């Protein structure tokens with residue numbers, strides 16, 4: 017039989033002997049006693065809960081379910097321990113009769129025991145239970161027993177889920193339920209304890225301090241405390257309740273208040289403290305029941321301490337987890353926040369408007385000045401794209417694509433042309449300023465400009481400058497642009513194999529770019545630049561599309577008025593662009609392209625031209641680039657000639673330019689070294705004084721000192737090149753005579769403006785004059801500047817022996833001479849054969865076979881009894897063996913070589929020849945007459961044999977190229993035979 021009754025403030029045992037009930041009342045000594053208030057509320061004066069009918073507050077645990085708890089078991093009124101009853105000295109409410117409490121309802125609690133002093137709501141829906149409770153109230157016995165349910169035998173309490181337990185409760189009936197109730201409910205009293213016991217005190221303090229710590233760290237706990245303290249407040253600890261209610265915000269101050277209250281609890285009631293600790297801890301029901309059942313205050317405190325300590329540990333772990341996660345995300349959040357703030361600040365200050373608006377404004381502003389000239393279809397596309405930009409999310413990839421597209425579209429110089437200048441005289445001046453010689457090329461360009469002037473436009477022509485490297489193709493292109501007042505843009509298509517380079521990528525590709533022409537227009541900012549397309553003969557063979565066809569679309573005046581770049585996707589007008597192409601080998605240019613071009617050939621320079629170019633152009637620019645004054649250096653004609661003949665024999669002048677740069681760099685170093693050493697005075701050395709240097713830097717004084725170690729030329733420097741230079745050179749001579757002894761170290765040159773004075777009063781002049789270092793470059797010291805001359809295979813024979821004849825060849829690098837050598841391998845009856853070496857191509861091999869046959873026939877004709885060819889195995893070689901050679905133009909040279917060897921007769925000295933031969937000995941025309949002539953001159957050839965058909969080409973050559981040459985034009989080999997072997 018159940019004998020225990022739960023009370024809000026008393027602890028009760030089944031087995032305790034009946035005793036007087038008022039003991040529990042003695043605990044609720046003041047009028048605020050929760051017990052009284054519970055009773056009051058049950059009497060119908062519950063002010064706290066207006067839902068009183070549905071939800072009655074009991075000093076019991078919540079069943080948490082909507083189903084009512086069946087008050088199946090009527091328990092007998094418990095017996096209160098006598099000792100406690102006696103010890104009670106509280107004010108006893110007169111309305112209560114102890115006998116009313118002997119029998120109470122026993123409410124099973126599924127989750128946790130109810131600790132004395134706590135409220136817990138339970139839902140009562142069952143009308144029977146409700147009636148019983150109302151009845152109980154009527155009888156002024158507002159108690160119900162609150163008993164924690166024991167777990168079913170064999171189940172693990174930690175695993176069983178609450179809902180299962182709830183369900184089970186409702187099914188439990190009668191005895192079964194009774195058996196499952198714990199033996200201790202909440203209507204009992206604690207064992208008496210000594211309030212001043214140090215151990216209890218210490219334990220309670222520890223509990224308090226742990227609770228304080230947990231409260232500090234865990235906000236969850238603060239909420240927990242709040243919930244519980246609200247109920248505690250109804251109990252004895254009303255103040256705590258007040259504070260507990262206040263900590264809902266859980267700020268620092270409020271937390272502190274709770275902590276203070278905790279101290280207060282500890283002060284007057286240790287057992288309550290233990291209950292409080294256990295109740296708010298997250299411990300499971302068994303542990304809580306253990307605390308509840310423990311009547312010894314010290315032990316109870318210890319149990320509670322264990323629970324709260326554990327809670328402390330949990331809260332520490334929770335804190336560290338929270339901290340780690342917070343750290344991880346705070347960095348990103350911080351950056352994001354700062355960025356947002358920055359944006360907001362910029363916006364506020366007007367530094368940056370909204371991204372999209374600012375962008376749109378930028379694009380509109382850009383297109384505004386060109387709006388009238390911009391084609392309407394382009395304006396329409398721009399407008400559409402701007403609208404699209406506003407609709408797109410700024411972080412989306414499509415936004416970027418649109419933005420880049422608009423960027424290109426608005427940056428192009430729509431309808432923006434530079435004023436073309438067709439002034440022929442001005443153009444001539446500019447061309448002469450930039451280039452020496454090239455008369456015929458300049459003439460062609462002037463013709464072109466003249467036509468442009470008459471037509472009012474220079475469009476519709478593609479000029480192709482062809483020739484060996486370094487002959488000035490690119491620089492002529494630049495000069496034409498300058499002459500026409502067009503912007504210049506150069507790009508090379510050598511090795512270009514991707515059509516997209518010319519036509520652009522489609523915008524759908526990531527990293528798509530427009531083609532070279534669009535880039536060009538954006539770059540130059542005008543719609544009519546001069547575009548130099550370099551190396552058009554080296555256009556790659558594309559794997560995806562044919563670059564040659566794309567070039568055709570670009571260059572063809574018929575097509576390029578509506579050139580469509582894949583990226584831009586709107587037609588652009590390139591018809592106003594002037595295209596100039598350069599190529600080394602015209603034959604390599606794709607035919608359809610070549611067909612549309614006007615080829616202007618630059619053949620290369622002869623020594624004389626190179627001398628002028630070096631003196632008047634290359635030296636001048638290099639000297640300026642090196643920061644050297646004209647009076648500080650002198651390169652003699654002899655040195656320059658040696659440089660051209662022994663170091664830079666190729667057709668162009670790029671190598672010559674490099675060598676001149678090399679010389680001037682070395683001169684600069686010498687001057688700087690000399691200057692540095694003169695700053696440190698040394699015995700015997702001439703020191704340039706600070707005043708002298710100052711005056712020199714002003715530029716008025718031009719006194720020049722020539723190093724004694726360099727030889728002084730006796731011949732005057734080219735007087736035509738530079739007046740100043742000529743004066744200086746004369747001065748050098750003068751001073752040379754003056755400084756009879758000191759000349760060993762220095763030679764002093766006089767300033768030009770005091771030249772007369774120098775002649776009249778040398779002494780005075782030498783005092784006033786300031787010295788400038790001068791470096792002289794002559795043949796003797798040329799190798800100090802550019803090293804030893806390079807060996808040239810071109811001139812391997814001073815006198816050609818029998819069997820060796822000089823031919824003339826044409827290569828992409830210009831014309832050159834080459835030797836054909838014939839020798840005997842073996843001789844025997846009927847062994848006549850020809851062995852060939854020298855990396856000869858098929859055409860050249862065939863040419864050799866033809867030559868062998870023709871030579872044999874000619875020899876037979878000239879010397880019928882000579883069986884040399886029939887009985888000789890011959891070897892024909894063309895040095896240099898590493899260079900591949902091909903072409904038929906060496907035919908006549910081969911025959912001559914074979915005959916020379918057969919007849920043991922060397923050919924005429926200084927003879928070179930070129931021409932294709934037929935089997936019957938006829939001579940056919942060849943190409944590259946100018947290059948071959950120049951090459952022959954370079955190699956000191958005096959007599960040249962050309963096919964008659966090439967006479968026209970030769971006649972067109974400049975007089976200085978033809979000058980001093982003995983040229984023969986032949987139709988038949990017999991003519992060559994006479995010329996070559998004539999005595």
Ligand SMILES: Nc1ncnc2c1ncn2[C@@H]1O[C@H](COP(=O)(O)OP(=O)(O)OP(=O)(O)O)[C@@H](O)[C@H]1O
Nearest residue numbers: 450451452485486487488489490491629633669670
């Ligand atoms: N007739 C000339 N007068 C003055 N300088 C010249 C002349 N010819 C060429 N040069 C100079 O020679 C240098 C090389 O010329 P450029 O680069 O134009 O040669 P290129 O023919 O275009 O060569 P490549 O075929 O290798 O591109 C340039 O500095 C140019 O000024």
